[in-house]
Amino acid sequence: MLTSGVGFFFNNVVMPKPVLNFMLIGMAFSAAFSNMITEKRLEQIMQAFNPFLGIAMILVILNLGAPLDYHLIMGAGMFTAIYIAARALGKYFGAYFGASITKSPQTVKKYLGFTLLPHSGVSLVFTGIAVSVLSGPAPECAQIIQGTIAAAAVINEIIAVIAAKKGFEWAGEFGNGAAAVRAPEEGICHE
Known part of the structure; x- marks a missing residue:
């Protein structure tokens, strides 16, 4: 609340016009706060906060999806194909590079890019921001962006999830986390 208050103060009193993004302010505060406390205390806070976080995420996703005109998905064809291809190539080759x-292992070079393909809620949040900014000066661009990202999210949640699963399989990572059991008194892992 204090961080939001500071943001409102700077947006409405100090700045000539509102320019601060409250999502980014919250992310910066969260990153700083989580690095200032112990891991044990952070875990306690997260256990208490997770139910609220889940509800908040559902509300954000519903809010972003509610005004979406699903007819835009069909009209975004070429933009969607270009966006999906460019995003996939960027993720894969960026991770490879x-x-x-x-000097990471070969499995990381080859398969990390596949595991990064699924869409996240972050792209939907930024789409909401872009659409709200463009809806006044360029409403046709706002519709194209909204349709493209919505279509890409639907397609990616089917295809990219399968590709990510295959990437984990090819890297030999499935089951590794469940098999390793930490022995706290010895500080080593046993299979």
Whole structure:
């Protein structure tokens, strides 16, 4: 609440016009706060906060999807194909390049990009921001963006999830987390 209050103050009193993004202010506060407390305390806070977070995420996704005109999905064809292809290539080759310069194992180089393909709610949030900004000066662009991202989200949640699962399988990562049991007194892992 204090962070939001500071944001409102700067947006309405200090700045000539509102320019601050409250989602980014909240993310910055969360990152700083989580790095200032111990891991044990952070875990306690998250356990208490997770039910509220789940409800908040549902409300955000419903709010973004409620005004969506699903007829826009059909009209976004070529834009959607270009967006999905560019995003997939960027994710795959970006992960490959990052893994190469950090000298990560071959499995990371080859398969990390596949695991990054599924869409997240973040793109929907930024779509909502872009549409609200463009709806006044360029409503036709706002409709194209909304239709493109909505169609890509639907397609990616089918295809990209399968690709991500395959990436984990090909990397040999399925089952590794469940098999390793931490022995706290020894500080080592046993299979």
